[in-house]
Amino acid sequence: MNMLMLKKSLVKHWFVIFISPFILCVSCLILSKYFMKGVSPTFHAPKKLDPCLGQYIYVYDLPSRFNDDLLKGCNTLIKWENMCPYLSNLGLGPKIIEESNETVISKKNWYATHQFSLEVIFHNIMKDYKCLTNDSSLASAIYVPYYAGLDVGRYLWGGFNISIRDESPNQLVKWLAQQSQWKRMYGKDHFMVGGRVGYDFRRGSDKDEDWGTKLMFLPEASNITILLIESCADKEFPLYENEFAIPYPTYFHPSNDDEIFEWQRKMRNRKREYLFSFVGAPRPNLTSSIRNELIDHCQSSKSCKLVGNHFGDPVHVLDVFQKSVFCLQPPGDSFTRRSTFDSILAGCIPVFFHPHSAYKQYMWHFPKNNSSYSVFIPETDVKRKRVMINETLFNVQESEVLEMRDEVIRLIPKIVYRYPSSRLETLDDAFDVAVKGVLQRIEEMKR
Secondary structure, eight states: OHHHHHHHHHHHTHIIIIIHHHHHHHHHHHHHHHHHTTOOSSOOOOOOOOTTTTTOEEEOOOOGGGTHHHHHTGGGSBTTBOOTGGGTGGGTOSBOOOOSSSOOSOSSSBBOOOTTOHHHHHHHHHTTOTTBOSOGGGOSEEEOOOOHHHHHHTSSSSOOOHHHHTHHHHHHHHHHHTSHHHHHHTTTTEEEEEEEEGGGGOOOSSOTTSOSOOGGGSTTGGGSEEEEEEOOBOSSSBSOTTEEEOOOOOSBOOSSHHHHHHHHHHHHSOOOOEEEEEEOOOOTTOTTOOHHHHHHHHHTOTTEEEEOSOTTOHHHHHHHHHTEEEEEEOOOSSSOOTHHHHHHHTTOEEEESSGGGTTTTOTTTSOSOGGGTOEEOOHHHHHTTOOOHHHHHHTSOHHHHHHHHHHHHHHHHHHOOOOTTOOOSSOOOHHHHHHHHHHHHHHHHHO
């Protein structure tokens, strides 16, 4: 009876007893074959994505005459001003020591930064860019660290002929055209920074009395993306599609996110005793300027603070901006002003009078909705006395003021250039926003 039951059990479980070991042996043979070849059919390790993919930048090692030699001759860069102190500290200028007891600025990373030092600051930040490469074949963009603004600044006053002014630009494009990296896209993946306004690099004729150099009219340079503190524009539109305006440098160069957050909190809590302010001098020789009218508006209002003689005192200027709800920002010698960015840094809502003072300029850094962070009053309304600035600003609803100020304060990280060699963790500064804009433009051209 027991033998009969055993036979029945063997028949019932014959597959498990006899076939399973066979399958196991065959599986082991197959796996050993794969492993002998160094291949695993089932245990592929996930590939790590390259965090710098599409962001690599190659920086040219230019001949020193295009950058370092200009710094060595810093006392000759502007006819009436010694730029040497301003180009110290990696281009940030001397540290600001606040002597008042009001604590207008924070304790760290405030410098008397010159408005024309952007090329040096940008280059020094780029030296620690997270995705630099020495292999230009990996690069999505090629950076040309030519200090074009410092170069041209030597020759804008003093009657220099065009052959002297154009010598460096001509030599630069000749040098670039000989590089293997250039021949890949003939400069369309190249970019540079010009720390002055676009018109300084676009002389329209070969007459000695005309202004600036011909840098951006040279055929090779027309392919290069150039970042400027102000792009060329006519009355309505930007003129050149390879020019992009990026913020003027301010006095604040934070080293980390917390320094920015702390400053933003301070600006949110600042008490503002003036309805509006104007920091600027009249332009008696510019008939189109509305500065005289703005000065009159300010002087006739008890709610306005006028500052005309403290341009060398950044602490005083920032103090006035911090105490103001609105800051008037008319055109100066050109459409834009460094003062715009100083006022935003202070949490003051800018008031513009021409669309090219901001709205047509800083497309990567400012919101598309202009009214979210600023007030616009047309120049013609001021000239023809159709508007009273005091009344216009007084009639802005308190809720709108609070919303605009919040937006202005949110903009602060995007309009400051961090301290070179430092990194921001969760925020993009003006440098980061500009680099992303360049990479996106080049990628679109490649497509």
